[in-house]
Amino acid sequence: MPEDANGQGRYGTDLLGITTVISVAIYLIPEGAHFFEMFNKLKMSSVDYMTMQRAYDGWALFGVAIVIAVGCTLGHAIAMWDIPVARxxxxxxxxxxxxxxxIFWCFIYPMNALTRNWTEIPANLGVVRLQWEYGHAASAALTxxxxxxxxxxxLSGVRGSSQPTRQV
Incomplete structure (x- = not known):
């Protein structure tokens, strides 16, 4: 069993690290999809745009991935507390x-609510869709x-766990 500098097993932290990266990558999937679709969607007519928005029905399930990604990332920070770079x-x-x-709760969700999850066309659709699309683009960049x-x-945690730890 691989051990760190303190003679402790690393499998738990290795598994947490892998889970963290995978969960954040899964969180990036819908954000990346929104980003890459944005350029074509902004060229669509209002009717076509509203029709396209219905493709996102059920995407709220990605909320589970978000919670897992945030939880794993927090857990990894705690697990790496003695390795400053990784922390x-x-x-x-x-x-x-x-x-x-x-960004989601301040800029994207209000547009979902305003349009009743894209089942009603608001009078200011141009502004609404720009806020929704650019909000997703910004969220994708952060993700x-x-x-x-x-x-x-x-990677720094794996490398750092094989070296003596020091407090910073």
Whole structure:
């Protein structure tokens, strides 16, 4: 069984690290899809845009992935507390994931509510769809950066666990 510098088994933290990266990657899937669809969707007519929005019915289930990603990232930060680089990278990833949620609840969700989950066309559809699309683009950027930081945290945690620890 692989051991860290203190003679402790690492399988638990290795598994947590892998789960963290995978969960953040899964969280990135819908955000990335929104980002890459945005360019074509913004060219659509109002009717076509509203029809396309119905493709997202059921995507609320990705909320589970978000909760898991945030929880795993927090757990990884705690597990890596004695490895400063891994800890701060994990906390940075966590902050970015929380930032993506702030964007969702402040800019995206209100548009979902305004349109009754895209079943009603608001008078100001142009503004509504820009806010919704750009909100998702910003959220995708934060989530991608969170994935990079989470991966770096896991890699630095693996490397750091094989070296003597020191408190910072």
């Amino acid at each position: 701060w990278l994990s906390l940075g990833a966590l902050a970015l994931l929380i930032g993506a949620q702030v 991608l950066l969170a994935l990079v930081l989470a991966l770096c945290a896991v």
